[in-house]
Amino acid sequence: MDWGSLQAVLGGVNKHSTSIGKIWLTVLFIFRIMILVVAAERVWGDEQQDFVCNTLQPGCKNVCYDHFFPISHIRLWALQLIFVSTPALLVAMHVAYTRHEKKRRFRNGEKIDIEELKNEKIHIRGPLWWTYTSSIFFRLVFEAVFMYVFYYMYDGYQMPRLVKCNAWPCPNTVDCFVSRPTEKTTFTIFMLAVSGICMMLNLAELCYLVIKICMKEPRKTT
Amino acid sequence: MDWGALHTILGGVNKHSTSIGKIWLTVLFIFRIMILVVAAERVWGDEQQDFVCNTLQPGCKNVCYDHFFPISHIRLWALQLIFVSTPALLVAMHVAYRRHEKKRQFRKGDQKCEYKDIEEIRKQRFRIEGSLWWTYTSSIFFRLVFEAVFMYAFYFMYDGFRMPRLMKCNAWPCPNTVDCFVSRPTEKTVFTIFMIAVSSICILLNVAELCYLLTKFFLRRSKKAGNPKHHPNHENKEESKQNEMNELISDSCQNTVIGFSS
Numbered sequence: 001m002d003w004g005s006l007q008a009v010l011g012g013v014n015k016h017s018t019s020i021g022k023i024w025l026t027v028l029f030i031f032r033i034m035i036l037v038v039a040a041e042r043v044w045g046d047e048q049q050d051f052v053c054n055t056l057q058p059g060c061k062n063v064c065y066d067h068f069f070p071i072s073h074i075r076l077w078a079l080q081l082i083f084v085s086t087p088a089l090l091v092a093m094h095v096a097y098t099r100h101e102k103k104r105r106f107r108n109g110e111k112i113d114i115e116e117l118k119n120e121k122i123h124i125r126g127p128l129w130w131t132y133t134s135s136i137f138f139r140l141v142f143e144a145v146f147m148y149v150f151y152y153m154y155d156g157y158q159m160p161r162l163v164k165c166n167a168w169p170c171p172n173t174v175d176c177f178v179s180r181p182t183e184k185t186t187f188t189i190f191m192l193a194v195s196g197i198c199m200m201l202n203l204a205e206l207c208y209l210v211i212k213i214c215m216k217e218p219r220k221t222t
Numbered sequence: 223m224d225w226g227a228l229h230t231i232l233g234g235v236n237k238h239s240t241s242i243g244k245i246w247l248t249v250l251f252i253f254r255i256m257i258l259v260v261a262a263e264r265v266w267g268d269e270q271q272d273f274v275c276n277t278l279q280p281g282c283k284n285v286c287y288d289h290f291f292p293i294s295h296i297r298l299w300a301l302q303l304i305f306v307s308t309p310a311l312l313v314a315m316h317v318a319y320r321r322h323e324k325k326r327q328f329r330k331g332d333q334k335c336e337y338k339d340i341e342e343i344r345k346q347r348f349r350i351e352g353s354l355w356w357t358y359t360s361s362i363f364f365r366l367v368f369e370a371v372f373m374y375a376f377y378f379m380y381d382g383f384r385m386p387r388l389m390k391c392n393a394w395p396c397p398n399t400v401d402c403f404v405s406r407p408t409e410k411t412v413f414t415i416f417m418i419a420v421s422s423i424c425i426l427l428n429v430a431e432l433c434y435l436l437t438k439f440f441l442r443r444s445k446k447a448g449n450p451k452h453h454p455n456h457e458n459k460e461e462s463k464q465n466e467m468n469e470l471i472s473d474s475c476q477n478t479v480i481g482f483s484s
Contacts, residue, residue: 003223003224004223004224004227006223007223007227019319022315023315026311026315029223029227030223030228030231030304030308030311031304033223034223034224034227034228034304035300035301035304037223037224038224038225038300038304039296039297039300039301042296042297043294043297046270046271050270050271050284052280052281052283052284053280053281054279054280054281054395055280161284161285161288162281162285175280175281175395176281177280177281177284177285177395178284179270179284179288180270180287180288180294181288182288182292182293183288183291183292183293183294183297186292186293187297
């Protein structure tokens with residue numbers, strides 16, 4: 001089970017999304033997951049190996065690395081991407097359930113074409129609208145939470161070159177040097193920017209769905 | 223999600239490209255992405271590990287490496303390839319949208335759309351005309367812009383395209399000035415020049431494609447303008463009326479697409 005399988009699972013959801021939802025999915029896969037896999041993982045690959053402290057004290061480097069990097073950026077991004085992709089599965093489950101119900105009605109003798117049922121694009125109306133809208137809302141919440149966690153854990157989005165460590169067993173204060181800080185800062189800012197773009201796409205989709213339902217209501221009443 | 227997945231996504235775009243576009247896609251995948259994955263990544267694989275500085279001062283090597291290589295060549299190329307491939311997705315999205323509209327019209331039973339079944343709509347290759355022409359041309363324009371921007375970023379960041387053997391570093395905590403030696407400088411220079419050359423070939427292909435599309439557009443316009451003047455006799459008037467009718471019918475299919483988007 002890897003990013004490719006996630007793509008296979010979410011590809012099915014794509015069919016029942018709005019146009020903005022499809023764009024969001026493309027941005028997610030190409031500008032976030034792909035960048036993570038082909039570029040960012042290499043940049044952070046040697047993060048502990050090339051984290052160097054100016055001391056001969058055994059254990060000091062380990063303790064300092066652990067103190068300054070409780071959870072690595074890469075792992076946080078992987079978690080963020082998984083959590084952000086998951087609400088779309090709610091929609092997939094709802095669609096599967098609707099289809100299952102229709103098949104059951106067909107088997108009970110109602111006249112529905114089963115081939116058409118398989119290929120049918122289910123419109124975002126009624127309970128599916130609520131499921132879809134909640135999934136977008138949860139996506140937004142997860143994105144915001146992770147962006148805040150990043151900011152809180154690393155005191156901003158810049159990777160410093162030097163960190164001063166005085167955790168035991170380091171003698172007094174020790175200078176520790178981070179590996180590839182500029183490259184890491186560049187990628188952090190890039191991932192943050194794309195995360196921001198995804199949030200805006202989600203907001204736009206939410207507004208679109210709300211407007212759509214509001215426009216349908218007056219038509220029903222008139 | 224890796225280069226293979228990108229290849230699958232862009233393979234679909236290939237069907238609706240011009241011949242030059244297909245050549246560009248082949249050059250991109252074989253001479254850039256494949257070279258990056260099978261060769262260049264190995265060359266740069268040990269770049270920090272084998273970056274050696276003539277000092278025992280802890281942290282000096284890290285700082286000097288970070289100073290001289292803010293973003294590694296490999297990452298810049300990966301970003302360049304992703305950005306350069308992405309405009310083609312605009313075309314894919316536009317084609318998918320048109321197909322969706324035609325399927326919708328077909329299902330409604332609109333007799334103006336001349337498709338016999340849905341399979342035909344799926345397999346149909348759309349010609350690069352009308353709004354698709356604009357999408358396609360903008361995608362080529364963006365490709366050119368991204369290629370140029372990345373080439374300039376390379377040149378600016380590394381003061382040219384050559385990888386030096388020796389770098390003199392005096393960033394803190396290095397004591398005074400320290401000699402640092404780069405790993406595999408000649409091999410890196412060779413690959414950098416190769417990737418720049420292929421990038422330039424891709425730029426030339428894009429420029430050629432842009433010129434081809436513009437020429438096609440202007441020729442079509444001049445044919446439309448020139449037709450009634452060059453064939454004034456009665457038979458050709460009827461033919462041109464029939465052509466106008468056919469265009470109106472095909473335009474009505476397109477206009478529902480344009481109308482929806484505006």
